Amino acid sequence: MMLDAFLAGAHQVFAFDTLIYMLIGSVAGIVAAAIPGFTVTMAIILTLPLTFTMGPLQGVSVMLSVYVGGYTGGLISAALLGIPGTPSSVATTFDAYPMARGGEPGRALSLGVWSSFFGTVISTIVLILAAPPLAMIAVKLGPWEYFSLIVFALTIVASLVGNSLMRGLIAGVIGLGLATIGPDPMMGQPRLTFDSAILTPGLPFLVVLIGIFAISQLMGEVEDHGKGNSSDALIPDVIEFKTWAVMREVLMHPVNLVRSSLVGVFIGALPGAGGSIANLLAYDQAKRSSKNPEEFGKGNPDGVIASEAGNSATAGGGLIPMIALGIPGSAVDAILMAALMVHGISVGPRLIMDNADLAYGMFVAMVVASLMMLVVCVLSMRLFLRVTDIPKQFIVPTVMICCVIGAFALNNRVTDLYLLGAIGLVGYGLKSIDYPLAPLVLGVILGPIAETNLRRALMSDGDWTVFFTRPISAVLLAAALLSVIFSVRSVLKMRKKDRPATDEQDGD
């Protein structure tokens, strides 16, 4: 029975036309994610109408290949340009970019690709083995647990602060403050908008991300122009990929790989969280458990592995509540569900029972999609690296234009472009006075989730003590406390050891 369904599903996925469409989808996902400003969600929306005319499993397989490709593509611009191609690859910039600049772009890319591949595979294995119980846990979590989780996630700011704990914390607070602009997440009432049409819709998180990272990075490149060599390639001509050697290198870090993937799976399985948090959490965990935390941010392979395995594993994680319960783990999963619904397939807690071939087909499609991503990336890496051969005066304006188009296409709002410009300037300003940018972005991501769940918790039950009496919530709060203690201790230790070097920055 199970085997029949598995074979039926596999049969559909391995049809020739499905594989061709999946290959196209994979390339499209990688390319869309590699361009800063273009998101995976966007690529999936573009494929949605096309899947209306395909069979249900075929349609979903194609979307999954876009999805998996998209979680990898972001690493390309993260490693080569220092700009996260997607929100999921913020932490990838921290170590992959210094590694690439340090003359090992091939290694940085290969590390990321292999980590992404293993991350996806590990998450798919967890999905197949443990989807129903994990989904049940995810759905039982109430606003109390979510709020406590976000409090815990906020403590990772300490790992992202760079040279100064103080400046890092200030950046985080600025991020939390920016997130309060616009309609409040509960009632939709305007806050801090000063009746201006630009601020009324709020600051979309992606616009902040593109402004803060991409625009400031690009302006930094322009600034460096006078220092010569600007029209030269950033990286030496002879590039070593050592595809297999790097695969072994990734596998030599099994603890980090598995831990990061599991972080990705769990965060992905929580509806509403997702890749943009998982990569940072996985990075934080890797840094804390490393014997040489000071190596992070300077091209440490562990940083690349953690971020890329962590974000790719959210793909399988997000499917857990969707396949087991019919609850989407992310915006992309919601679109996948809509695609299935249009075909008359009700995605719900009975999906595995009623449409077993579809569910197993999706498992097969995940594996096929990750293999395709691997093949496409390995074969085209040389091509991507040509990006670094292009003189800066061409690449900077091109990337800038992509960012602007991407920021507009997000909500099709012209006012978002003014915001993009303003935020870009703020980001550039902060960067020039050595403020780390990652805590700011983390604040913008986490602020609204924290607020929504805090208010929701207090609306459900006016009693504050519930945060401490619900066990999972209490554990998360305790973890947050420990995390703060740990960070303070390590900061004090560092201070004692020596005055910190100047280059311990978050990415650049």
Place this chain on the structure above:
Amino acid sequence: MFRKIAVAAGLLAAAIAGPAQAQDYPEKPIEFIVPWGPGGGSDTLMRIVAMGLSEVTGQAVPIVNMPGVGGTVGLAEFAKRPADGYTISQIHEGLYTANKLGITELSYKDFIPVALVTSSPQYLVLSKNENFSNLEELKAYAEANPGAVRAGVTLGGVPHLHMAMIEEALGVEFSYVGFRDTGERIRAAVGGNVDIVIGDVASASEFVKNGDLIFAGVGTEERTSEEPDVPTMAEQGYDLSMAVTRGVVLPAGTPDAIVEALDAALEKAMALPDIREKMTNAGSADIYLGHEAYKAYLDKLDGEVDKVVGKLQG
């Protein structure tokens, strides 16, 4: 003399051009502004409508998602577009609540209703619990324990409106918990984090089949064909109508001929068997109201919303 001829020729030309214009319409792609994000109810349904409209007219109908502030950002942009029939948009009950709560100045009167194309009947959904398993028991429990029943809604949105209607009809008091969309609410109900929610067939029926949730009543006049065992609210003694109805609108000032042409094209599109099937799959009842009927419907709805809107501000 010469002038008269010119005027006559002009009139004649206008007389020919008028209908001719409508006959030619549409002669280029029609942009469809969906004021909500991708993947939601409006987006999914309107993509199917766009597909049908494109099939009937032979023109592309690209969807442009413009989400923000309860669907009002996209509509504000839409209101500024030329009234030539080449930009269309969609409204639902959410525009009424947003307007009456002061979130937007726009009201349904700022647009020309072309046709109501979908209606998703709304259900009162109970989370599985020990205290009540139908409407009567819910009423009894809520009367005995005022404010103890946690109702999941989108604050200031259509579900809030529907829940307020139920609260008033039952004469009880719920405590409200805010969620962003139907999916979030249903998830909270399945997880037992709220007790009652407003939901629809598309998002909740699988959980009902599985025994996690209970449909306590539907806000339609007659029982729905998808859930024939679920009693209507009216049957249970509460004359409530609860549905999310979505219609296509044009900017004010669009020529009548174009309104009629679009109405005709939409009617044809919504009758295509393939489109009908997809709409049903996406949880919409089989419904079509043309220009006049839709306008009358919206006016009637306005009065109904006015009656309960005071409850939303609390």
